[in-house]
Amino acid sequence: MKIYTKTGDKGTTSLIGGTRLSKAHIRIEAYGTIDELNSYIGLLRDQPVNENRRDLLKEIQDRLFTIGSHLASEPEQTKKILPDLSEEDIRLLEISMDEIDAIVPALRAFVLPGGHQSVSFGHIARTVCRRAERGVIHLQTQEEVEDSVVKYLNRLSDYLFMLCRAMTYELGIEEVTWKPRVASKK
Secondary structure, three states, X not given: OOOOOOOOOOOEEEOEOOOEXXXXXXXXXXXXXXXXXXXXXXXXXXXXXXHHHHHHHHHHHHHHHHHHHHHOEOOOOOOOOOOOOOHHHHHHHHHHHHHHHOOOOOOOOOEOOOOOHHHHHHHHHHHHHHHHHHHHHHHHOXXXXXXXXXXXXXXXXXXXXXXXXXXXXXXXXXXXXXXXXXXXXX
């Protein structure tokens, strides 16, 4: 099977179901950003500090493929059965955040991204997740998108923030907090 079809050479692509859309359509942008996020989660999974989280990060990647399949399908598409996204998937992220919260120091200030390459990768993933969430919400204003997709992405970005805190803690690095500059009086 050849990977190239040449059908996208004129700037369109097909949804699952056959409808062709511009590659600039908000639906394509939304699932393209999910794909980008999935790549960053893979990068996080490959970090040695995340050795004990590899299964969870793979599970997240699987759920992102699920979300991508929903976004890449025509809303009325019923010929193919799509994988589901459940409350248990969201709960898994919440449980994981609670576990991290129990071990990291209390958060007392805004944290600046960085401190270690692995942590920086995590913050990039977090911001891409927020962009994906905004894209899906934008799509949802025009077309039907399951509420569970937005909820999962919202929780995932929170999880990624907590993952960054966990990596910082486990790597023995000090979190860099934001210290706002005091405005000078004129």
